[in-house]
Amino acid sequence: MNNTLFMKAGVTLFALSFIITAGQFIAPYDSTNQGDLMIMPRRVILDANKRTQELTVANTGSDSTKYLISVIHYRMLENGAFEQIAQPDSAQHFADKNFRFFPRSVTLAPNESQTIKIQAINTNELQSGEYRSHLYFRAVTKNLPPEKEAFKPPKSMSVQLVPTFGIAIPVIIRSGALTLNVKLEKSMFSINTDGIPQLNMLFKRSGNISVYGDIKIEYVSITGRSTQVGIAKGFAIYTPNPVRSFTLNLDKNSGIDYHKGKLNITYSTLSETKPIVITSSQVDLL
Numbered sequence: 001m002n003n004t005l006f007m008k009a010g011v012t013l014f015a016l017s018f019i020i021t022a023g024q025f026i027a028p029y030d031s032t033n034q035g036d037l038m039i040m041p042r043r044v045i046l047d048a049n050k051r052t053q054e055l056t057v058a059n060t061g062s063d064s065t066k067y068l069i070s071v072i073h074y075r076m077l078e079n080g081a082f083e084q085i086a087q088p089d090s091a092q093h094f095a096d097k098n099f100r101f102f103p104r105s106v107t108l109a110p111n112e113s114q115t116i117k118i119q120a121i122n123t124n125e126l127q128s129g130e131y132r133s134h135l136y137f138r139a140v141t142k143n144l145p146p147e148k149e150a151f152k153p154p155k156s157m158s159v160q161l162v163p164t165f166g167i168a169i170p171v172i173i174r175s176g177a178l179t180l181n182v183k184l185e186k187s188m189f190s191i192n193t194d195g196i197p198q199l200n201m202l203f204k205r206s207g208n209i210s211v212y213g214d215i216k217i218e219y220v221s222i223t224g225r226s227t228q229v230g231i232a233k234g235f236a237i238y239t240p241n242p243v244r245s246f247t248l249n250l251d252k253n254s255g256i257d258y259h260k261g262k263l264n265i266t267y268s269t270l271s272e273t274k275p276i277v278i279t280s281s282q283v284d285l286l
Contacts (some may be wrong), residue, residue, distance in 0.1 A: 036061025055116040055204040059108035091240035097132035128176025129208035138166035180207035
């Protein structure tokens with residue numbers, strides 16, 4: 001969260017910027033929605049066979065809003081949180097020199113949408129692997145003073161908080177020979193102090209590309225009956241991270257006895273047809 005201070009007519013305006021990163025939270029398959037801004041799809045992958053992609057940006061609010069579009073960079077932490085950076089980590093590659101997009105700002109009336117076109121460029125000499133940056137869509141805060149407006153000393157002072165929201169969409173460029181291996185290294189069931197059943201998981205990734213998909217948890221009773229008790233859509237492990245930990249709250253269903261039976265864990269790629277299993281595991285409940 002970034003705080004920006006503005007002074008106008010005796011009022012101190014703090015613009016609080018909240019950035020939501022796609023892949024950081026549970027969301028629908030194909031779209032990202034935060035505040036009054038919706039973007040579809042929620043990530044872009046370009047390669048030798050797909051050099052362009054269109055994003056649809058929609059204003060779902062009741063007021064006309066201007067959105068500025070820029071490029072920022074992130075590292076993913078082991079717990080799945082994101083941290084903005086200026087220089088890539090070891091074995092991490094930014095994609096900002098290898099794509100262009102247009103337009104760089106849009107003004108949308110309520111329920112209006114517009115297309116943003118993204119195109120890969122200068123990719124012929126890229127080494128094998130994955131390059132990633134993020135497009136940042138930021139709503140322009142209303143009622144902030146123009147930068148060139150002359151400053152007048154205020155007769156009185158008050159404070160007003162003006163929230164601004166943004167969404168960051170990953171743009172990934174893949175080149176050459178690609179490798180990926182994912183394993184669910186550890187999984188442990190527990191019930192927290194509030195009585196909520198949880199599954200703690202540790203994933204390990206190797207190779208030169210990221211992975212992205214859904215985690216589904218099924219409870220299997222001692223009689224063999226299966227019940228879905230948890231799902232996390234859009235779970236990602238970005239390069240160069242070798243490890244990601246994740247805790248998923250499970251259904252607190254009175255008809256499920258978490259003291260016996262087992263949990264089946266499946267991590268699979270997103271697909272409109274048949275999902276492809278990335279890795280799976282099983283936890284015996286005692």
